[in-house]
């Protein structure tokens with residue numbers, strides 16, 4: 402029986418994947434902070450291990466495992482970015498990744514494959530004064546610290562960097578750079594839907610910021626696809642081919658919901674409400690291309706935003 406391990410399996414993406422994997426007859430072990438939380442969510446359908454227990458059980462646990470998927474990290478958009486919150490966002494990613502990588506490195510090239518979450522924020526902030534999207538970036542675009550000093554880029558670079566030592570020990574690692582993940586019942590869409598359903602949604606700031614996204618079904622299928630392509634190394638952008646600006650995103654969501662989207666939210670209101678977080682999460686974005694996936698001819702199920710949003714809303 403195929404066995405996969407997932408860290409952060411209780412979150413939005415994790416819950417979707419665990420359900421899918423269990424349906425496919427895959428044995429699943431979840432690494433998390435609380436056994437009770439995992440058991441409350443999944444009962445005895447999964448195995449559960451805490452981060453504290455991991456060092457004592459890892460050498461047995463990692464045997465005959467096909468994949469370790471690490472999604473763990475404090476949620477980026479759920480609380481205002483105080484200094485303490487920023488430290489938590491960073492350290493909850495780098496520490497969990499380091500712990501996993503150190504344990505996997507002990508097994509060297511006998512270690513299971515590690516797919517470690519990352520984000521398109523790594524490419525740095527791109528504000529753009531016109532309605533045209535900014536120039537696209539892809540996995541081959543150099544990421545220069547001096548050019549992208551913003552918080553999310555720093556977090557993602559350190560998150561990916563934390564996997565490098567294990568790569569040097571022979572562990573096969575992919576860094577999955579997720580765009581905004583669209584799916585039912587969680588993530589960015591669940592935060593946006595209440596206001597859009599009331600007809601209060603619309604462009605944020607000037608609406609020109611790029612919005613790179615992926616439907617959660619594609620995210621799940623891409624994981625299966627990449628497992629069949631061990632020739633891929635390094636970073637993989639997990640985004641749909643059609644990037645839009647935020648104005649188009651708002652308009653498309655309004656269209657799917659049959660609601661107007663004329664209400665603009667000025668940038669200053671967002672600054673007041675969310676501080677730095679508004680600049681990085683809401684008022685800027687990245688135009689990211691899935692170059693590796695396109696080179697491998699991955700067949701996107703939802704290449705177009707309209708279809709992706711229609712499916713997400715229909716599934717509610």
Ligand SMILES: NC(=O)c1ccc[n+]([C@@H]2O[C@H](COP(=O)([O-])OP(=O)(O)OC[C@H]3O[C@@H](n4cnc5c(N)ncnc54)[C@H](OP(=O)(O)O)[C@@H]3O)[C@@H](O)[C@H]2O)c1
Nearest residue numbers: 409411412413414433434472473474475476493579581582
């Ligand atoms: N959703 C998106 O649109 C998106 C886009 C780009 C990147 N990503 C990245 O993909 C990963 C998964 O996303 P998601 O939306 O599923 O996130 P999520 O719903 O916030 O879940 C993340 C999981 O991380 C664990 N976690 C939370 N705080 C933690 C802490 N302080 N220390 C260690 N673990 C902690 C939790 O599991 P336990 O409580 O069981 O420990 C939680 O279930 C995240 O790292 C996120 O940054 C997501």
